[in-house]
Amino acid sequence: MQLDLTTMPIPQATRRIALPASVGFLFLTLFNVVDTWFAGQISTGALAALSRSFPVYFIVLAAGNGLSTGATACxxxxxxxxxxxxxxxxxxxxxxxxxxxxxxxxxxxLALSPALFRLLGADEANLVLCLEYMDTIFLGAPAFLLVFMANAVLQAMGDTRRHRNFLILSFFLNCILDPWFIHGGLGLPAMGVRGVALATVACNLWGVWLLGRGVQQSGILQERRLRDFRIQPELLADMLRQGLPSAFTYLTIGLGIFVITFYLSRYGDAAVAAYGVATRIEQLALLPAVGLNVSTLALTAQNHGAGKADRILATLRHALILGAVVMAAGGCLVYLLADPLMAAFTADAAVVEIGAAYLRLAAFILYAYVVVYVHVAALQGIRKPMFGVWVGVLRQLIAPILLFHLGVFILEQNILWIWWSIFAITWAAALCSAIFGKRILFRVVNPVVA
Structure with missing residues (x-):
């Protein structure tokens, strides 16, 4: 069923879209938490392999998120x-x-991952574990991308519930498949780290069927036949014009994690493992921001098509106010529970200490992410995706490389330099979004105000 996002009251529309999306991404994060927990039970080396794999894995996520954002906008x-x-x-x-x-x-x-992991500091033993995981993920890449694109169709119609249901059920399925595939049994051999990846691929193959069925039932393809499933250059090119910049925006996040992991590897596997665990916890706190991002994109896309500038600006204001309230509560919890949250994933005292130090600082960064996300989403919704690219390049690549290199190799600072650099860079990006992103938005949707 399509929601009419051009007439529904904005607070109501935001709730209808953001709440299911946030719940869905909660279970997506818990899905990743389960993978991290089971990897930690195998060994610290397996946990480090998953942490090193994340920036490479993020290439798949960036392609899916970016292309689906372009599809939702169109x-x-x-x-x-x-x-x-x-x-x-x-x-x-x-x-x-x-x-x-x-x-x-x-x-x-499959061709490039060995070189990427060597660049991330993986020795030969850890490289084997990294490749066992990522080679399996790359083999399942078509399923991942199809899930993203089917969800993009539903999301453009205001339907985030089907994706939520898929993510909830996938979490529980993963809780069964992870230990089975890792340790073997019922006719399957023990697969270790490869089993973690295979469980993820299996869940996404099921998601292709479930969300594909949702698209069919939505009615948007009601009069389409098999012969209609062919390339239409004009529409595909238009979608790529929106999707490729958005994909690159998401890719900069993965590249940013790659950069952070590269410099963290200078402090040892404990630092890499700590960051991998801490970012999973941080993602839980940022779930409302993800929901606001999804609702902002869907609302601005439909209202831009309808020519309703006032509703686009009201959507942005509502997302920023709501995000401030929710992130204040989430930040308090992250700060107060940093040590026990880290200890839930690993018994390694060094990993807990390093990760908790990051989380206590991250509690004060959470709202900065909201400011960046909703401005970028609003601009993507009105077909201005390039702002996100430039913010991403500056926030994830240029500024981190300059600051990290200065602190790690020239000033020879401890790991706290990395954490404070992330704090400074993220808030600078938020300020840039609030000033320049909003100016672009006003100029496009309301030239008189601009």
Missing amino acids: IGASLGAGDRTRAAGYAVQALLLGAMAGVLLGLTG
Whole structure:
């Protein structure tokens, strides 16, 4: 069922979209937490392998998130303008693009991942574990991308509940598959770290069927036949113009994690493992921000198509106010529970100490992420995705490389230099978004105000 996001009261629409999305991403994060916990039971080396794999794995996530953002913007704008035929055409192109991009990404990843892990400081023993995990993930890349694109179609219609249900059920399925595939049994051999990845791929294969069925039931493809599933260059090119910059924006996050992991590896495997665990915990606190990001994108896309500038600006204001309230509560919990949260994942005292120090500082960064996310989402919704690219390049690459290199190799500071650099860079990006991002938004949707 499509929500009319051009007339529904903004607070109500935000709740209808953001709450299911936040709950879904809660279970996605818990899914990753389960993987991290089971990897920690194998060995610290396995935990470090998953931490090193995350920036490489993020390439898959960046492609999926970016291309799906472009699809949501195009489909949402068409729905807002009342052109369901064009919206259906975009939906078909989104599914075809997901399949093609997944195959290309998988083949590229299999070829390049050994060199990437060596760059991240993996020795030969840890390299084997990293490749066992990521080679399996790259083989399942088409399923990952199809899940993202099917969800993009549903999200453009205001439906975030089906994806939420998929993520909830996948979490419970993963709790069963992880120990089974890791340790073996019932006719399966013990697969260790490879089993963690195989469980993830299995859940996404099931997601292709579940969300694909949701797209079919939504009615957007009601009059489409098999012969209609072919490349339409005009629509595909338009979607790529929106999706590729968004994909690169998400890719900068993965590259940023790559940069952080590269410099953290100078402090040893305990530092790398601590950051991997701490970021899982941080992601839990940021779940409301993810929901606000999704709702801001969907609302701005439909209202931009309908030409309702006042609702776009009201959406941004509401997201920023709501985000401030929720992040204040989340920050308090992260600060107060930093040590026990880290200890829940590992008995290694060094890992707990390093990760808790990061979390206590991260508690004061959470709202900065909200400011960046919702401004970038609003601009993506009005088809101005390049702002996110420039903010991402500065926040994730240029500034971290300069500051980290200064502190680690020139001034020879301890690991706290890395944590404080992240704090300073993220708040600088938030300030940049609040000033320049909002100025671009006003100029596009309300030229008189600009």
